[in-house]
Amino acid sequence: MKINILSLIFLLAIIPLIKAQTIPYKDTSLSPEIRTEDVLSRMTLEEKVTQLSGLGKGQGEFGNSNVGIFGTPGNERLGIPKLVMGHGITGVRSGRDTTVNSTYMMTPIGIAASWDTELYERAATAVAKEMVALNQNLNLGTTLNIIRHPLGGRNWESFSEDPYLTSRFGVTYVKAMQANGIICGPKHFVANNQERHRFDINNVVDERTLREIYLPGFKAAVMEGGALNIMGAYNRLNGTYMCENKWLLTDILRKEWGFKGFVLSDFANGVQSTVPSALAGLNVEMHGTKYYGDKLIAAIKNGELDESVVDQLLREKLWVMFSMGVFDKKWKQPKSIVHSDAHKKIALDVARKAAVLLKNDDAILPLNQSKIKKLAVIGPNAKRTSDHPTYYYMQGGGSGRTYHFKNAINNPVDEIKSIAKNTKVIYALGCTVSNKSRETGDKKKLEDQQKIKADKEQDKKLIYDAVQLAKHVDAVVLVVGLHGGLETEGWDREHPYLPGSQVELIKQVSKVNPNTVVVLTGGSFIDVSEWIDDVKGVLYHFYCGEKIGQAMAEILFGDVNPSGKLPVSFPKSIEQYPEGSILIHPIGYSKSNISNIYSEGIFVGYRYFDKAQEDMRFPFGYGLSYTTFDYSQLEVKKINNTFKVTVTITNLGHIDGDEVVQLYVNDQKSSIERPVRELKGFARVSLKAGESKKVAFTLKEDAFAFWSPNTKQWTVESGEFIIEVGANSRDIKLSKTIKID
Ligand code: BGC
Numbered sequence: 001m002k003i004n005i006l007s008l009i010f011l012l013a014i015i016p017l018i019k020a021q022t023i024p025y026k027d028t029s030l031s032p033e034i035r036t037e038d039v040l041s042r043m044t045l046e047e048k049v050t051q052l053s054g055l056g057k058g059q060g061e062f063g064n065s066n067v068g069i070f071g072t073p074g075n076e077r078l079g080i081p082k083l084v085m086g087h088g089i090t091g092v093r094s095g096r097d098t099t100v101n102s103t104y105m106m107t108p109i110g111i112a113a114s115w116d117t118e119l120y121e122r123a124a125t126a127v128a129k130e131m132v133a134l135n136q137n138l139n140l141g142t143t144l145n146i147i148r149h150p151l152g153g154r155n156w157e158s159f160s161e162d163p164y165l166t167s168r169f170g171v172t173y174v175k176a177m178q179a180n181g182i183i184c185g186p187k188h189f190v191a192n193n194q195e196r197h198r199f200d201i202n203n204v205v206d207e208r209t210l211r212e213i214y215l216p217g218f219k220a221a222v223m224e225g226g227a228l229n230i231m232g233a234y235n236r237l238n239g240t241y242m243c244e245n246k247w248l249l250t251d252i253l254r255k256e257w258g259f260k261g262f263v264l265s266d267f268a269n270g271v272q273s274t275v276p277s278a279l280a281g282l283n284v285e286m287h288g289t290k291y292y293g294d295k296l297i298a299a300i301k302n303g304e305l306d307e308s309v310v311d312q313l314l315r316e317k318l319w320v321m322f323s324m325g326v327f328d329k330k331w332k333q334p335k336s337i338v339h340s341d342a343h344k345k346i347a348l349d350v351a352r353k354a355a356v357l358l359k360n361d362d363a364i365l366p367l368n369q370s371k372i373k374k375l376a377v378i379g380p381n382a383k384r385t386s387d388h389p390t391y392y393y394m395q396g397g398g399s400g401r402t403y404h405f406k407n408a409i410n411n412p413v414d415e416i417k418s419i420a421k422n423t424k425v426i427y428a429l430g431c432t433v434s435n436k437s438r439e440t441g442d443k444k445k446l447e448d449q450q451k452i453k454a455d456k457e458q459d460k461k462l463i464y465d466a467v468q469l470a471k472h473v474d475a476v477v478l479v480v481g482l483h484g485g486l487e488t489e490g491w492d493r494e495h496p497y498l499p500g501s502q503v504e505l506i507k508q509v510s511k512v513n514p515n516t517v518v519v520l521t522g523g524s525f526i527d528v529s530e531w532i533d534d535v536k537g538v539l540y541h542f543y544c545g546e547k548i549g550q551a552m553a554e555i556l557f558g559d560v561n562p563s564g565k566l567p568v569s570f571p572k573s574i575e576q577y578p579e580g581s582i583l584i585h586p587i588g589y590s591k592s593n594i595s596n597i598y599s600e601g602i603f604v605g606y607r608y609f610d611k612a613q614e615d616m617r618f619p620f621g622y623g624l625s626y627t628t629f630d631y632s633q634l635e636v637k638k639i640n641n642t643f644k645v646t647v648t649i650t651n652l653g654h655i656d657g658d659e660v661v662q663l664y665v666n667d668q669k670s671s672i673e674r675p676v677r678e679l680k681g682f683a684r685v686s687l688k689a690g691e692s693k694k695v696a697f698t699l700k701e702d703a704f705a706f707w708s709p710n711t712k713q714w715t716v717e718s719g720e721f722i723i724e725v726g727a728n729s730r731d732i733k734l735s736k737t738i739k740i741d
Contacts, residue, residue: 156523161605181331366558398489410549434500627653
């Protein structure tokens, strides 16, 4: 009897296996192509269409669970798994469930300031593993949009104003994510460069500008990184909504670049039509079902659309799911990996490299503990207060932020206290945290104004206290800047200055204490003109994960030598930007027919300032160190169709340090106007005191090419090119002229 039951159990257990063998799409030994065709052939039209819309019944249903609207539905009958989406841009943001915490690892702008793609690979790998541990399989990111204007709300969530720097970080990220089981979806394709009117703005961009500035990041992510997903942007481009833009979604993305993955729309307002979107190649509508679903079925039934279009849209999605092991639940990570010590250590590495030393008169930094017996640490960002909006302290706002563990973010004050063993550290708030820069309608504006008035009153007292303290200490560190309530998805910043009373605080404190250092924390350009001459030192510590406080303390006291460089230009004033490079409009979104003409063309960021010969406060690529470096022996050798560039870098100082060496190319004579210089290579090199190292770069044909509007092709014209190697875009140390035939 016993034997019989056992045999029965055995039989029941192997039946699914026998069945699986006869069902090709369940057979893991078959190729993703065969499995895709097989499962597709078993689906009804309704089942297929269901797979092409995101979860959530309609706009506005955000849900609170781990998945919420962040996924596509599964199919129980066929065993098709859900896609579970998350944001792995700074750490893991899991749906809207704030109880699912992760390591707050990095920000795009912060990691770009490190110019360290090897570090980014480690950081992105760690985030991918945490996503897997939290049961996610698709990453809605990262942002590859170019920083076109210093007030863009999502600048902190982007890498740079430069397409080459953006491409290198984009490729690194996509590879790290997908090598660890996460389908990676760079966004927002394309020309999504401002937040005001983001749902409907019509960006007018000529083809050369698209090809040279706004597309290269996506192209590299697809062609080099192998990205298997792309998110279509909300905006229109030259009159056509991006999610129904066939030229970009099909002709360029798939046909030219060979993209084999699937495109999903940005959420809620990304899709504007049924048939045009399907024909353009938009695979999945996010979130909920607004234009696909029944409307797609109806379009097929009434002959507007052939079912083969739906098959193709789904084929691409299913193929990715098979290829990435989603059907086979291939990827697993233990929950214990989330916020593990190893991951926190990587976050610390990121934070150490994401700080840019902007000014250091009289070598005020690093602070000397034998001279500074009493130190005042002052400022609203020196410590998280209840005034900082939740999750917005030391990071930007919107979907890219992380729901990190409570108290995970180091407070600079506490970390400074623990490092400065021989120095007495005294803290003062200095002024209130300003969180009132968003445009949220007239009512909110009125409330904001009342709050601003109340804060101003309070600030008088706080600044007075700070000044009294500053008078009696040997040095002052002021930690001021921005936070996620001020620079965030949905809203561009209103002005480039420090918000609230922070400028007043700096001015008054620096008047009574000559040894004042300002640490800025934020994710984009801050105009420093009003106060920079009053202080001896300025460090810009870009948002960079939960270890920012510790890294800041280590840099201030010299345990770590700062090595970051600016991934964006810092002009003297925002007025120096070309007119019309952003639309400033007083109230939030508008459905009116707003066009933004990208009239500056390819001259974005330093390309513009170089052409206009504008004086910079701090040029693109700028950053100081506690040591100095020498550049020598620049050599350029032609090897077949490439140029090998080598240069020797020497650390001239008495302490170890890292230098970010930058390589720019300049076309001497061209049939078309070209930038004064363009970044085409960079390398971070670590040098012990006194040490020299040779750094090598390879320049391929594309480093010399421009997009010809006439021939509609990448073109390299013969003639002379200058190869420049330097410490930043305005500090070229060595150059050599080469000839291309
Ligand atoms: C943002 C996307 C984001 C999505 C889901 C949209 O509003 O633009 O970047 O991935 O929401 O949160």
